[in-house]
Amino acid sequence: QLQLQESGPGLVKPSETLSLTxxxxxxxxxxxxxxxxWIRQAPGKGLEWIGGIYYSGSAYYNPSLKSRVTISVDTxxxxxxxxxxxxxxxxxxxxxxxxxGQIGFLDSWGQGTLVIVxx
Amino acid sequence: xxxxxxxxxxxxxxxxxxxxxxxxSSGHSTYIIAWLQQQPGEAPRHLMKLEGRGxxxxxxxxxxxxxxxxxxxxxxxxxxxxxxEDEADYYCETWDSYTQxxxxxxxxxxx
Numbered sequence: 001q002l003q004l005q006e007s008g009p010g011l012v013k014p015s016e017t018l019s020l021t022x023x024x025x026x027x028x029x030x031x032x033x034x035x036x037x038w039i040r041q042a043p044g045k046g047l048e049w050i051g052g053i054y055y056s057g058s059a060y061y062n063p064s065l066k067s068r069v070t071i072s073v074d075t076x077x078x079x080x081x082x083x084x085x086x087x088x089x090x091x092x093x094x095x096x097x098x099x100x101g102q103i104g105f106l107d108s109w110g111q112g113t114l115v116i117v118x119x
Numbered sequence: 120x121x122x123x124x125x126x127x128x129x130x131x132x133x134x135x136x137x138x139x140x141x142x143x144s145s146g147h148s149t150y151i152i153a154w155l156q157q158q159p160g161e162a163p164r165h166l167m168k169l170e171g172r173g174x175x176x177x178x179x180x181x182x183x184x185x186x187x188x189x190x191x192x193x194x195x196x197x198x199x200x201x202x203x204e205d206e207a208d209y210y211c212e213t214w215d216s217y218t219q220x221x222x223x224x225x226x227x228x229x230x
Binding site: 035037039046047048049052060062096100103104105106107108109110111112 | 151153155161162163164165168178210212213214216217218219220221222223224
């Protein structure tokens with residue numbers, strides 16, 4: 001059974017870099033069928049697509065975040081990661097990782113991890 | 120890039136039905152969408168894929184009381200025999216080559 005688990009610091013200081021990892025179990029991240037993504041949800045707000053990556057390393061980002069975001073993949077560990085630089089309080093959110101299937105919708109989600117940006 | 124529009128809230132009585140609407144922006148009326156459910160404090164989960172013709176495919180674990188339909192640029196999610204556990208936020212989702220797009224979500228309250 002596919003499982004995705006986010007991990008990383010729950011508190012990040014303003015202007016620093018947020019780093020999260022998503023560990024995939026029950027499926028190989030190297031499958032060419034899937035695309036692996038990050039989504040966030042600010043408190044009380046809706047879902048925001050951050051970006052995604054194929055196992056080959058080809059990554060695509062939300063234009064509104066593109067200048068600050070890097071998504072990478074480590075196939076040997078079956079993980080993919082998110083880096084968001086120069087964070088502010090507006091980046092406080094629950095961050096989710098998810099799998100995008102061949103058709104295009106997100107078919108499996110991690111449980112999410114809350115990241116608070118505060119000094 | 121498509122834009123998805125949803126009403127902010129809906130309510131209905133226990134055991135009744137409620138229909139949620141997701142409207143695709145101009146020029147994107149043929150897009151396939153998906154419906155997501157997010158229960159309080161939980162991660163979103165996929166409910167179904169819904170095509171412009173109205174055919175839908177439910178995800179594993181989606182109860183029978185959930186159904187989908189379409190008309191033009193509108194995509195509908197109908198919840199029949201509403202249960203207390205259906206009180207949640209519902210999002211529609213679509214995509215293009217490498218991007219996901221989410222609607223603003225509809226909060227369903229069970230009276």
